[in-house]
Amino acid sequence: MVQSSPHRSRHSAVYRRSRKHSGFRSHPFVAFLLVASFGILFAGCGQPQSEEDTFTFTEDDVARFREVAGEDEAGSGATTELSPVLTGQTDPEALPKLDLSMAKTYDAVRSGPAAAGEETYRVTNAYLNVRAEPKVTATEVARLTQGDTVEVRDFMDAAWAKVSLGGSKEGYVSTRYIAKLVSEEQLSAERKKYDGVYFVDFGFLNVRKAADAGAEKLGELPGQALVRPISSDKVWARIPFGSGEGYVAVQYLSPFSPQFLVRQDSYRLPIIHYRMSTIGFSVEDLPSHVTALRNAGVTLWTFKDLRQLVLSQEQRDVRVPPTAAILAISDVTAENVQKVAQALKSAGVPATLFIRTAEIGLSGINEKTLLTLLANGHDIQSGGHTGDDLRSLTNAQMELELSQSRALLEEMTGKPVFAIGYPIGGVNDRVIEIAGKQGYLFGVGSSPESTFSRSQFLRLPSFVVSESMTADDIIRTITGKPSALRMRDLSPRSSRPRGQYLAFA
Numbered sequence: 001m002v003q004s005s006p007h008r009s010r011h012s013a014v015y016r017r018s019r020k021h022s023g024f025r026s027h028p029f030v031a032f033l034l035v036a037s038f039g040i041l042f043a044g045c046g047q048p049q050s051e052e053d054t055f056t057f058t059e060d061d062v063a064r065f066r067e068v069a070g071e072d073e074a075g076s077g078a079t080t081e082l083s084p085v086l087t088g089q090t091d092p093e094a095l096p097k098l099d100l101s102m103a104k105t106y107d108a109v110r111s112g113p114a115a116a117g118e119e120t121y122r123v124t125n126a127y128l129n130v131r132a133e134p135k136v137t138a139t140e141v142a143r144l145t146q147g148d149t150v151e152v153r154d155f156m157d158a159a160w161a162k163v164s165l166g167g168s169k170e171g172y173v174s175t176r177y178i179a180k181l182v183s184e185e186q187l188s189a190e191r192k193k194y195d196g197v198y199f200v201d202f203g204f205l206n207v208r209k210a211a212d213a214g215a216e217k218l219g220e221l222p223g224q225a226l227v228r229p230i231s232s233d234k235v236w237a238r239i240p241f242g243s244g245e246g247y248v249a250v251q252y253l254s255p256f257s258p259q260f261l262v263r264q265d266s267y268r269l270p271i272i273h274y275r276m277s278t279i280g281f282s283v284e285d286l287p288s289h290v291t292a293l294r295n296a297g298v299t300l301w302t303f304k305d306l307r308q309l310v311l312s313q314e315q316r317d318v319r320v321p322p323t324a325a326i327l328a329i330s331d332v333t334a335e336n337v338q339k340v341a342q343a344l345k346s347a348g349v350p351a352t353l354f355i356r357t358a359e360i361g362l363s364g365i366n367e368k369t370l371l372t373l374l375a376n377g378h379d380i381q382s383g384g385h386t387g388d389d390l391r392s393l394t395n396a397q398m399e400l401e402l403s404q405s406r407a408l409l410e411e412m413t414g415k416p417v418f419a420i421g422y423p424i425g426g427v428n429d430r431v432i433e434i435a436g437k438q439g440y441l442f443g444v445g446s447s448p449e450s451t452f453s454r455s456q457f458l459r460l461p462s463f464v465v466s467e468s469m470t471a472d473d474i475i476r477t478i479t480g481k482p483s484a485l486r487m488r489d490l491s492p493r494s495s496r497p498r499g500q501y502l503a504f505a
Contacts, residue, residue, distance in 0.1 A: 096407035098439065106418070106441040108147035109310050112265045112454045113183040119152045121163075121178040122261065128178070130171035134160035141171045150178065157224040158199035158256050179259035187262055198237075198253040200225045205253075207246035211236035218246045226256055262317045263454075269306065270325040270450040270478035273462035276340065277331040280467030283343045290327075290347035292471030296479065299324045302379040303352040303419045303442055310441075310457075325478055328444065328462065330354040330383055330421040334364040341373060350376070354383035354421030354444070357405045360412070367412050374413055381419040382406050382440075389426040395434060402438040418442060425464075432458040450478060 108122065123144045130142040134156045142165055144150065150163040150173065161175050182190050203223045208215040218241060221227065227248070229237035236247045272293075274286065293300065301324050312318050332340055332353050344351055353373065359365050370380060384390065385405045390398050406417045418441040422431065425446030435443050435458050442457050449461035463477055 096404070096411040098403045098407045099410065100439045102416070102418070102441075103437070103439045104145075104147050105311075105314075106439070107436065109314065109441065110436075110454050110457045111149075111181070113181045113186060113263045119180070120149050121152050121161075121180050121258075123148045123150070123177060124179050124259070124261070125177035128173055130163070130165065130173055132171060134162070134172040138172070141169075144173070152178070152180075152258075155226060155258070157222075157226055159224040161258075175258060179261040181261050181263045183265050184262060187260060190260060191257060194255075194257045197226060197228050197256045199256040200227070200252060201254040202252040205248050207239070207241050207248055209246065211238070211247045213249075215247070218242070221248065227253070229253075261314075264313060264317070264319065265453050266451060267320055267453070268322070268451045269301070269320050271444065271460060271462035272325055272327050272474065272478065273444065273446070273464045274327075274329045275331050275464055276329065276333065276336050278464070278467055281465070282467070283329075283336065283339050286343040287347040289465075289471045289474055290349050292475060293325070296475045297323050298475070298479070300327045300349050300351075302326065302350050303328070303381060304379040307416075307418055307441060327351040328354065328421065330444075331387075332356075332365070332383070333359050337365050337369060337373075341376070344378065345376070350378050352379040352381055352419065354381050354419075355409070356383040356387045356423075357385045357408045358387065360408070370413055374415065380409060380413050380415065380417070381421065382409055382417050383421045384423050387423045389424055390422060390431045391426045391428055395430070398431065398434050399438065402435055402440070406438060406440070419444065425462075427459055448477075 123146055126146050128144040128148075129140050130144060131138040132141050133139075150165065153162045153164055153170065155161050155175065156172065159175060160172050161178065162170060163173050164170055180190065200221045200223050205221040205223075205225075207218045207221060209218055210216075227237075227239050229239050230245065231238045232250055235250055237250050237253060238245055238247055274283065275281070276283065290300070299321055303326060305324075306320075306326065309318060309320060327349060329340055329351050330353075332355050340353070355365060355370075360367075360370075374380060382402070382405045385401050388401070390401065393401060402420065406420075409417045418439070420435055420440050420442070421444045425444075427443060427445045432443065440458065442460055444460045444462050446464050447459075447461035448463050450463075452460055463474070465474060469477075
């Protein structure tokens with residue numbers, strides 16, 4: 001039985017699953033995060049900063065920090081252990097680790113098709129050896145991993161390509177494990193480049209002086225050799241050979257073309273964004289909005305659905321349904337999380353919830369609440385830690401805000417956190433760069449657009465729902481068409497949820 005002590009705080013506990021026990025145990029990470037945050041703040045106080053990097057905190061921030069650090073004079077008697085960070089017994093193994101294993105993949109996902117005229121190819125295998133010569137026994141000069149890009153200088157044959165690795169460094173790679181990224185508009189022109197090009201689909205192929213199997217043999221073409229016939233019929237092809245011409249049997253030739261990965265670069269996917277901090281907004285309106293959207297034929301997605309789609313597009317050509325839209329809710333707090341959950345339950349629809357990790361704790365949004373939201377089909381993503389405008393932070397502060405918020409949520413939920421809902425929609429190039437380095441695939445701002453490109457994945461637009469908007473306004477905004485039913489004509493009806501909802505204790 002855990003004993004209460006004056007060092008314990010009511011806000012500093014963050015729970016996580018124990019690997020050895022089926023229950024929950026307290027986690028000291030929130031206190032650590034705030035201690036580290038304030039350490040960075042005070043360390044930078046003596047240096048001049050640009051206006052963009054100005055960071056301010058209020059008396060409420062200091063009070064919250066003291067609470068989390070166990071310095072609240074009132075005390076609550078909660079059975080939460082004092083953070084090892086504060087007692088000088090820091091256990092590095094007890095702190096959440098930031099998983100950056102997908103960062104490189106996400107960078108590759110955000111890259112669009114090659115520009116016209118470029119011969120940029122993507123490595124499609126887990127790894128790819130670069131050889132000094134076009135043969136498997138040649139010396140390995142480099143090793144590439146999936147997602148790396150190379151510039152193809154020439155196809156030596158159907159099996160090997162000469163590539164540039166940057167600067168003057170070159171080598172040879174197997175054509176089997178590279179593919180050129182192209183858009184749909186580029187695909188036809190790229191394929192046309194290889195019209196009439198064939199490769200020897202046999203160990204070798206005799207070249208004869210005439211179109212006759214008994215004609216004089218002029219030489220051989222090795223297997224995989226590329227050839228563009230001058231003319232051909234069903235049996236023989238006339239080809240350039242040496243300083244003249246020759247004939248080869250058509251049955252041993254196969255059409256050649258490099259691999260292409262058709263890369264969708266433009267997406268039409270409106271993001272319907274409910275901000276709980278919007279003055280006058282009531283989440284109770286959400287079920288009627290969802291009903292009207294469904295009546296208008298809109299399919300509601302979460303960011304988890306979008307992530308799955310863009311990862312699938314690395315292997316095959318799949319598309320966003322033309323009627324899809326993402327449902328996102330930000331500024332979810334301990335005070336409104338139950339109302340949000342109930343509104344979504346009434347609507348029978350999953351949503352992406354952007355949650356600040358400062359809201360997580362025994363008296364805030366606890367782990368049981370998060371796991372219940374996940375069990376009900378919702379997608380939990382980061383709203384940062386403090387909710388401060390990221391543009392106002394220094395690089396070090398922003399890195400801490402983004403990295404530790406993500407690490408904590410992933411540890412508590414056991415699910416990947418790959419999207420950041422920028423507080424108050426604040427985003428610029430510096431924010432985008434750091435968010436990408438901290439392993440985020442998507443970032444959501446507040447530009448009211450329905451379409452975006454891959455290069456905007458970390459600056460996604462969203463339609464923020466205001467308190468005065470009706471369902472008809474939302475539908476007209478995202479589709480350009482009025483809804484089939486006006487709000488006053490909607491009769492309440494239940495929508496079948498995707499699954500049975502779990503109740504909050």
